[in-house]
Amino acid sequence: MSLTLAEARARAALVSDVSYEIDLDLTGDDPDTYGCRTTLRFDAAGPETFLELTNATGLSLAVDGTPVERTGYDGRRIALDGLAGRTEVVVEARMPYVTDGDGMHAMTDPADGERYVSAYLSLDVAQRVFPCFDQVDLKAPITLTVAADPRWTVIANGQVTSREGGRWTFATTPRICPSLFVVCAGPWHSVTWEHAGLPFGWHARQSLAAELDRDAAELERTTTDCFDHYAELFDEPYPFDSYDQLFGPGHNWGAMETPGCVTYRDELLPRGRVTDDQRMKRAAVIAHEMAHMWFGNLVTMRWWEDTWLNESFADYMGYRVAEAGAGFAGTLVAHESQRKPAAYVADERRSTHPVAPRPEDVPDVDSAFTNFDSISYAKGNSCLRQLVTWLGDDDFLSGVNAHLTRHRFGNATLDDLVGALDEASERDVRQWAELWLRRSGFDTIAVERDDDGVPVLVREGVRPHRFRVTAFRADGTVAGSELVDLADSPVPLPDWAGLAVVPNSHGETFARLRLDPATTAFVHEQLSHLDDDLVRTVLWAHAFDEVRTGALSLPVYVDLVARHLSPERNPSLLTAVLDRTLGSVLSRSASAAEVPGLVDAVAAACAAGLAGTDDEQVAIALARGLAATSRDAALLGSWLAEGRTDTGVELDPGMRWTVVTRLSTLGAMDAEAIEAERLRDGSLAGDLGAARALAARPTAAAKAEAWKAALEPDVSNRMFEAQVHGLWDPERLDLCAPYVDAYLEHAPAVAERRGQGFSLVVGRAFPSLEVTPAQRDRLAAVLASGSVPTVLARLWNDHLDDLT
Known part of the structure; x- marks a missing residue:
């Protein structure tokens, strides 16, 4: 029961001058629920409206001091009737802690056993924490008191006005909407x-x-x-x-x-x-x-x-x-x-x-x-x-x-x-x-040539554009750069006849580029040698677009990576190229047969770059790329043993888990070795890294264990991500195929049960490998059935478009 526009408009016409007094009790022996007492005051211009409150238990309701015996509570909404003028509503209930980031999220840190609870809110989530008019145009001041473990620090929207033992009182906020409420409690370390x-x-x-x-x-x-x-x-x-x-x-x-x-x-x-x-x-x-x-x-x-x-x-x-x-x-x-x-x-x-x-x-x-x-x-x-x-x-x-x-x-x-x-x-x-x-949509800015080789900028679309255009000599040096306006009429650039021309070279507008053949050839030769970081960035983004649409073949894109990744000297751009290539290009533009060659090209480029750079930040980015792609188990094993790469880059915890996962994917690390790494790490990140590495092992048993763990009823959002992302292996479709089918079967029910935020996690866990025509057709059929919750359906339709 997602709030509709019509309901929101109707309620906003009936309710005004709202305020909240919220009293939260985070103490007690029940690790699964907390106490919430909320007093709402508002002006009612009509006799009936409703409050949102999701999954409350032990609910009691009083309106203008009179208890309401039959609350009409359906697990999501509290009906209010008989209203007239200034109204006070008091709701008391027990509310559930969650592990999926939508509501009062509770977590026990495996590193030290300490517990933390934080109210993470967004759309339709305030109601998972306290009763409210959960819409953005009913803003209200909020006064908060919290009872918590006396050892804890509690932080909220306003300054602390008093603290007695474990009871905290906070200053009343200015008018804010319910989704902007926050409270975070635990033994925080603070600066x-x-x-x-x-x-x-x-x-x-x-x-x-x-x-x-x-x-x-x-x-x-x-x-x-x-x-x-x-x-x-x-x-x-x-x-x-x-x-x-x-x-x-x-x-x-x-x-x-x-x-x-x-x-x-x-x-x-x-x-x-x-x-x-x-x-x-x-x-x-x-x-x-x-x-x-x-x-x-x-x-x-x-x-x-x-x-x-x-x-x-x-x-x-x-x-x-x-x-x-x-x-x-x-x-x-x-x-x-x-x-x-x-x-x-x-x-x-x-x-x-x-x-x-x-x-x-x-x-x-x-x-x-x-x-x-x-x-x-x-x-x-x-x-x-x-x-x-x-x-x-x-x-x-x-x-x-x-x-x-x-x-x-x-x-x-x-x-x-x-x-x-x-x-x-x-x-x-x-x-x-x-x-x-x-x-919706975007225009295309095309570079054409007249009979004299003069570049001419042409817009395909309807929007006015102002952007920088840069011209280059054959050796990669800049011949000129200027800001131009492009609308209905083509813009000739007579001073740059015969030169390579890059429109929108600093990214000022939002439009696809279509370069002429001479500029395209220039880019393939000179990309990494261009001095301007932004120009190289725009051209790499152009390559991402073209390989996705098929305007650039995968072999030509791989050649671009092989030639220009290792000399790249901007760490942010280098990281982006690696992420895009090993992400959407690998999973959507490369067939299963092409994946090994793409992975090996990236590994070779990273190795060559590491051998030739003395820039620490570039070396870190390249080392991470090589850790994710190398097939040399002995090399990666030596990195773990030494705590650094053979070129001297120290393994931070994240890179170490990348190495462990890659070794697991190669079949060179077993469960016992992964458990040793988890114990060595001793943190939540280590638990997640171990789960991903275990799921990555190239055995049927490992994939089955990962899928079973991902479907546990109360699996946390982070653990679900680790298990499922580790499971997918674009080079072993035979091992993963059963779980593509299982994912399509079970994901809608998981999303329905866990809500918006978890639906996002589930949708982003879509198989990152080549999907067969039969699996694509099954995805389309499931979506056509209307049984997929809204948030997940949006993500799955996006994936279906990408596959098609």
Whole structure:
């Protein structure tokens, strides 16, 4: 029973001036449930409405002080009737802890036995923690008290106003929607400071204390630098009373922007070494979540058709502010190489949608959940970058600031923002928005040649574009670069006759490239020798697109990797090429017969690069690529024994588990050796690494054990991922084939039982290997039956499109 748009509109017309007082009891002997007492006050303009509350037990209800004997509770909703004017509702219940990241997530750390509970919320998830009007346009102040183990620290949306033993009371928040509620309790290790008159902090599990201390100075500096930069960009001050950030276990999202306490998946605090690429990406996430304090938290969408108002803006600002504010260079390389390619793929599937769809196109919350995708994030980011390029930064920020001030602590729509931008500029922003935000798909920018060899830029599509075009001499040196506008009329470039020409060379717009034969030949010869990181990034992304669509054959792509991967000197781009090649290219563009050759080409390129580089960050990326692809069991075994590669790269815990998994895949590591590695590690990450390695062993028994473990009723989201991803082996289809069929049979029931977040995990575990025509047809048949839950159906339809 996902909340529908019609229900939300009707309830918003009946209910106003809402407030919550929430009292949580996290103590007691029951490890499976916690106590929740919630007092709601609101004005009722009609006699009937409902609250959401999922899977409560022992529920009691009182309305205006009168107990209600028959609550009408169906496991998801509480019916309220006889309402008139100002109303007080008190609900008491026991609520379940979860292990799937959707609700009050509970985890016992295998490293030290300590327990942590954290409320991770998102769409339709607040109701899994406390009774509420679970919709974004019914914002309310929230007052919270929590009873917890006296040894624990409790962190929430507001500052602590009192603490007596294990009882914590927090300041009432400004008006926020229920999905932005947060509470995190456990024996956290904390680093705190004050800045701009506010308390700040970073928190992590005790077993990650060394890692938090290792990164504390950088995390503090990144946070304060981003905070100060936003203060320069935005007229509205930071709207909340504190800024805590917490690395939590079991998060389904990369992070969640809950005000006062942003939560991150604790994989963002890696054990051992942190590479420059990881540091930069983490900074972009920190800046992204901070942007939400204004886009999403201060000003909130009215309904989920405007998800982009949150995510596109935060994605754009995250990369921008991480570089301009916090000083992490190369964020655009990460966006263009690792995020934007996925948006092009998403925009050619049947499930594509406008960046800003109409309200009626998002009829319920489950449908809205499926729009948290590469369109709303990476494509929306790219569209905003094009808007800033087309509009100018001053006008863009002027319009944005007017919008934020006009709608502070309220709800707003696309029309509200476009109106503010239109007022700030002489350009027709409304028409721009219709073409860029209200339409799905993308244009193509083609390079053609006239009879004299003059390159001519031609647009295939309807949108106006402004982007940089760069011309190159045959030796790879730059002959010229300029910003051009391309619309209906072709743009000739007479000064660059006979030269290779790369349009959108810095990625300012969102459009497919089609290069002329001369430029294509130039790219195959000179790609790794071009000096500009962004140009190389755009050209690699172009290769990803062409091999996916078949415009570039797999052998030619493999040759490109063989020639240009090992000399690549940007670690972020190198990582992106490896991830894309060993991910979607291997699983969707390569047949089973072609997979070994692709894997071996990557291994050879990584080995050659390692032999020829003295750049530590490049060497780490190449070593990880070789660890995932080498067939030399003796070499990999020596790496484990020595704790470093033969070229001197130390194995951090993540790389060590990559080696263990690869040895297991090769049949060179048995269960006893894997268990020894797990005990050596002694952490949650070690448990997950061991599960994946055990599943990767090339035996029927190992695959059967992994599948059985993945189907355990209460398997955690992280353990499910480890088991199933380890099971798939694109070079051993015979071993995996039974589990492709089993996955298609059992996954819908798992998704139905576990909900939205776990459905995402299940969908992302789709077989990463060649799927037979019969299996593809079965997938289509299951989807056609209508028995697949909404979130999983969206992901499976995407996979079906990719297979077709």
